[in-house]
Amino acid sequence: MSPVLEVQDLHKAFGGIKAVNGVSFSVREGEILGIIGPNGCGKSTLFNCILGQLEPTEGSVKLDGRDVTRMRPSDLNRLGVSRTFQLLQVFPELSVRENLILAGQEHQGSMLGRLFGARDAGLSDKAEQMIGFFKLGHLAEAKAGGLSYGQQKLLDAAMAFMAGPRLVLLDEPAGGVNLTMLGDLKERLRAINAEQGATFVVIEHNMDFVMSLCSRVIVLAEGKVLAEGTPAEVRADPAVIEAYLGH
Amino acid sequence: MAEFIAYLIAGIATGAIYALAAIGFTLVWQTSQTINFAQGEFVMLPAVLILLAVKLFGLPLWAGGLIGIAVFLLVFGAGFKLVVVDPMIKHGVLPLAIATMALSIIMKEGAKDGFSAEAQSFPSLVPTDMINILGAAISLQHVAIIVVAFAAIGLLQWFVGGTRLGRQMQATAQNPTVARILGIPVERMVLLTFLLNAALAVVASLLISPIYLAKFSNGETIGLFAFIAAIVGGFNQIRGALVGGLLIGVADSLAAAYVSTQYRMAVPLILLVAIILIKPEGLMGRKEERRV
């Protein structure tokens, strides 16, 4: 079976600094892949290059065998690739429900259809379902900007799943989230993975979170792949311990 | 050829004025993210204030000059920062820019109602004779403008690069957080740039008013061309604003002579649009890649 996502020899340089320096990996259908590495090892830059927010200097990105390198983020998203950002990114002036509807509305119909169609683009039920699923029930009408950090984080993740993506790239989903909510989040992600067969790539600092969630882990250091394997294999790899876990 | 040289010199002279305004503009932008839409009015007003002081109190010109300049530095150097910029800066670049638009209307209409709706002559510091250079008749005033403006810019360069205070100011402009950690009094440095901006405006005003007369609406063109100069040259440094100012001044002067007087203004505008679309960081600016 061909991989969902295939990254080949990706490079990205900022001036003289090589943030990503020849990274290759592939993601299989239905797996949860973790990417870890010390600060500044190029994890977020890698995501941004894969998803079209930054233009890679070299290399290619393939989705289901189709070349999507340098495709615009909005087009890539409509092909079913969704993401969250390291920093919180919800729309503070919109309500929780509106945030969710926005996350889904561009995936159906035409521009004109959206203008003349229903105000909620027929997504109220789906939004309601996501609100329930991510336990934001009492907050549907609240402005996203007024939510607590952890609640915004949940909304952020919910928005990434609103359109039923098949591949989701999560950039530090656990960052700054308290323990109770962390458990919730992990359980929600697992459920979506199991029930909808969505494939995940997760960048994370929180080791416990990655090791317990992911089926396979890639370790990045200085813009290159240092090691790859199951959580147990990676944990035992001397190079990894040297570069990262040992600290 | 003689004619061309005359236009060139005239262009360099007005360009030097634009450069003075553009440098002040970039200084204020760097230290406090203020896009000052009233920059042209800043150049218009000192001459008006001086004439007003002379008229109101019957003072001799030098005394009126001192009072006018002192009032201007106080109100539009320090006061501008404390009253307009400081409360607005937390709301972001755009609201602050809009606030300076409102300020420009207040200054312009204030000069019109409080002083005069007509252009008033302003005494020249040098004789208004013409001299002969390479067969071209050059106005001595133009030469004086070029000399004084370049001296002022040279002085500023020396201050910023060669003195302790100037380097502290530069550090503040580049990274206020780090500057604060290094023990630089950041607030005072920002205030200093606003005072420098006002001082540059005073110099520009004293140089240009003898030629264009003191009139409330003078700021419109000067402000517009100073923006264009700052962007064309590159927003980030004195050198860029200088190059941009001279380029715009010369382009404007030559366009008026050889293209069309009616569309002279269009030439710098088209230059601006071209630069923004092709090289948004400006001729002398460095490209910076946006991080997500």
Next chain:
Amino acid sequence: MSAPALESTAAATRSAARRIDGALITLLIGAAILWFAPTGMGRYGTYVLSLWLVMSIGVMGLNLTLGYAGQSSLAQAGFMGLGAYTTAILTTKWGVSWYAAFGLSGLLTFFVGILLGFPALRVRTHYLAFVTLAFSTLVWLLLRNEQWLTGGAFGIPNIDRPQFFGIKLFGALEFHRFVVAVTLVLSLVLWWLVRSPWGRAFTALRENPVRAASLGVDTRAYTLLAFAIGSAYGGFSGSLFAPLVEFIDPSPFTLSQSLFLLLMVVAGGSGYFFGPFVGALLGVVLPEWLRFAGSLYLIIFATIVLALLIICPQGVSGLIERCWAALGRRFGRKAGGTP
């Protein structure tokens, strides 16, 4: 009666209530009041009311571009000029009916707006302000210099007011009512637009374009649309302005006027549906009431805007909202501790 039936009735009521909101009711009542308002106001008073509405349309367009979609534009007076001159030239020189000229003015400014939107895809906010500022000045230069077409500084006189199914609208009151009707239609269109998914996408574009793109929002298309529709409203406004004043020259379409329109958006409340009406009220009608202040008026207006920006950047609408919320809290507390 079974529970599901009850529920569906309740849902129908809810959805009907959702469709008819406060803004719509205010619009309709406002239009009815303005229809009858000029009684006894005289020709000049009526003219000022019409002018207020005409300017409001232009400010509404800019509010869509800037307030909803977050794209700064200093060219709205340029678009009003394009609309006014297109209508004036078509109706006086080529005998085109006003309705056709109105449509063509909107269409022209729509497409020019798209063109002006392209730089917005490349540069950040303040650079964009300067590109649009350059555009506004270029339009003004064309209006002033191309005498064969625009009459240059002498302008275009004798612009006829339109007819409505054979009824001549030459009188101040008749034309005012026509303006009320056109303003109502354009407001309803915009009301629909900002409540539609497009409105949501515009807000997303303003608040966080990068995140919006990652959620499938075609930021390029929406940016261009925000410019195009906002500019078309400028064109519509100009197209009504020409027959209202019956004589146009380049002076109302200068760069200063573009700045002034922007200040009206901000004064009224950027991103609020009724902000433009409030802003235009401050910018157009108040000067007439403050005629004794003479040219000092501009200073008063600019000072009000400056003070508003410092105290409450959301403008008068934001100030009202804030007071309303404060009143609500006080009232809520007095009413007896229900949280």
